[in-house]
Amino acid sequence: MTSSRLDFCRQLAADAGRHAHRAFGSSVISLKGRHDEVTAMDREVEDLIRSRIAQAFPDDAVLGEEAGASRGLAEAAVVWVIDPIDGTANYARGIAHYAVSIGCVAGNQPLLCALYDPSHDRLYHAARGKGAWLSEGGGAARRLAVSTVSALDAATVEVGWSLRRPQADYLALLQRVMSAGCAFRRAGSGALGLADVAAGRTEGYCELHINSWDCAAGLLLVTEAGGRVNDFFRDDGLGHGNPVLATNAALGEALAAVIDMPLHTTP
Ligand code: LIP
Numbered sequence: 411m412t413s414s415r416l417d418f419c420r421q422l423a424a425d426a427g428r429h430a431h432r433a434f435g436s437s438v439i440s441l442k443g444r445h446d447e448v449t450a451m452d453r454e455v456e457d458l459i460r461s462r463i464a465q466a467f468p469d470d471a472v473l474g475e476e477a478g479a480s481r482g483l484a485e486a487a488v489v490w491v492i493d494p495i496d497g498t499a500n501y502a503r504g505i506a507h508y509a510v511s512i513g514c515v516a517g518n519q520p521l522l523c524a525l526y527d528p529s530h531d532r533l534y535h536a537a538r539g540k541g542a543w544l545s546e547g548g549g550a551a552r553r554l555a556v557s558t559v560s561a562l563d564a565a566t567v568e569v570g571w572s573l574r575r576p577q578a579d580y581l582a583l584l585q586r587v588m589s590a591g592c593a594f595r596r597a598g599s600g601a602l603g604l605a606d607v608a609a610g611r612t613e614g615y616c617e618l619h620i621n622s623w624d625c626a627a628g629l630l631l632v633t634e635a636g637g638r639v640n641d642f643f644r645d646d647g648l649g650h651g652n653p654v655l656a657t658n659a660a661l662g663e664a665l666a667a668v669i670d671m672p673l674h675t676t677p
Pocket residue numbers: 446447475493495496497498499570571572598599600601617620624
């Protein structure tokens with residue numbers, strides 16, 4: 411089941427990303443809410459992804475950011491979790507930091523994923539138990555590994571933000587991260603923030619609430635690259651989102667204490 415879906419997923423993420431990149435920086439922004447942008451290309455790319463999945467795997471269910479859940483989501487053995495353009499605000503403003511994120515979930519845990527960053531021609535992919543990989547510029551894939559940084563005051567943590575949680579909670583989280591001596595960043599794409607942890611560019615990604623389509627792919631990249639994550643999928647995280655924490659192995663427990671989010675017992 412995995413290898414055919416993984417090959418399909420990699421090709422689909424790359425095709426969808428190249429399609430999205432045609433309108434990079436020139437899309438008209440609509441608002442689903444304050445600081446919650448959407449473009450016509452978000453919907454166009456999700457339609458492309460959905461149609462290819464329906465043709466190749468008609469019995470699978472789909473959950474996407476723009477069109478929601480397909481019929482049979484609760485009963486399906488396999489659910490494709492898609493964000494057609496993660497980092498929409500960046501995409502619409504011509505900031506080269508966005509990605510197509512496609513996760514494939516079975517038994518309420520990610521089975522495989524592909525995440526494509528068109529601005530850098532970076533295709534990330536992983537299958538459970540088979541490592542996390544990155545192909546750049548169409549070249550041979552190299553295996554990813556989280557960083558070995560083991561001191562909080564040498565760590566960089568990305569802190570995702572949205573208006574889905576009170577500003578005071580966000581500021582308190584930032585205070586804890588800064589007081590621990592960590593550098594922090596917020597770059598507007600949870601998917602790429604998690605990919606940065608998997609690639610060893612940063613030591614952690616956290617957010618007080620994130621949706622499953624933003625993180626289903628990135629969480630698998632992190633664990634397959636030797637990192638640790640919280641139990642994002644508990645209490646219907648797939649359907650309603652949850653807080654998220656992903657870390658390298660060395661700083662897992664220390665960052666979990668700073669950010670006040672327990673990591674999954676099974677790294
Ligand atoms: C983004 C998420 C990110 C969050 C942003 C935004 P979108 O998703 O990936 O984690 O901090 O506010 O929600 O809306 O660009 O697909």
